[in-house]
Amino acid sequence: MLAALPTVDSDRIVGVVHFRVREAWAVLEPYTRAERRIRGNSYWRYFEHLACLAAVVDKEKLLSDQRLMCCESLGADAVAAIRSASVVRAPADP
Template sequence: MDAAVVTNAVVAAISVITVVVSAFFALRQLRLSQHANHTLVAIELLTRDRMSDAFLDSQQFVLTELRTACPPGVPVSRLPAEARKHVNRIALYYNGLGQMLAFKVVEPALLLGTGGYRAREAWTVLEPYILAERVARGESYLSNFEHLAVLATETPWPMAVRRLGLRRFGSYPAEVGPVADAPTWANVDHEVGGTIGDPHRR
C-alpha cells in the first residue's frame, strides 16, 4: 500500500477521533454547566423561600391549623382565601422541588436530605384536599409534590443522614441528653418525628 495513502488515512482517523473527543468533552461541559445552574436554583428554593417569614407562617398554618379551620376533603380551590393562600404557597413550593426530582436536574440527596421530612409531613396534611381538587382538575394536579413525598417516605431522614455521610459526636453532654454512645438511628428517627409541631425545625 502506498505510504501516502496510509499517512492520509491515519491523519483522517486522528482528525475524526479529535472531533469526537472534543464533542464529547464539550457536551460533558455543557451538562455540568446545566447541572450547576439547576443546583443553584434548588439551593435558592431551599434557602430563600423556605426561610422567609411568609413561608414559615404558611407552614405553621398548614401543619397545625388547617385541619381545624377547614374540614379535610374540601378541594383546594374551594378553601377560604386565607387558607388557600397558605396551602398554595406550601404545595407549590414542594411541587417545584418534586419537579426537579422528576426531571433529574438536581442531586436527589440535596432535596431529600434538606426538604424531604417537611415535604412528607405537609403531604400527610394536604393529601385529602389535593385529592379532592384532582376530582375536578385531574390526576396531574400537584403530582410532582406527591412524587417528592413518596421518595421522602421511602428515604426517611435517618437514611438520608447516612447517605450524606454526616459526622456525629460519640457522646453528648448530660444537659442535652443521656451520656452514652452515639444514639442509634432509631432514636434519631424518634427525635425527628418529635419536631412535627415546630415549623422552624429542619
C-alpha cells in the same frame, strides 16, 4: 419538580425537606385528591412525588451517605467555639 429531574440529586432535596414534606402531604392529600377530581389527575403530581420519595427513604442512611458533619465529631473545642460564637445583630432603628 426538581426532585423528579434526572439532573438533580433528589437525595439532597429529600434530606433537607424530609419531615416537612411528609407532614405537609398528610395535611394536603385530601385537598389534592379533591382538586384532582375537579381539575384532572396531574394536580400537584411533583409534590406528591417528593412526598413519596420522603416516605420510602431511610433518612439516617441518606444523611450518612451525604457525609454531613456533626459538631460533636469535631471534639469539645469545636463545640465550645460554636456555642460561644457571638451573634451579630443589626443596629436598632433611631
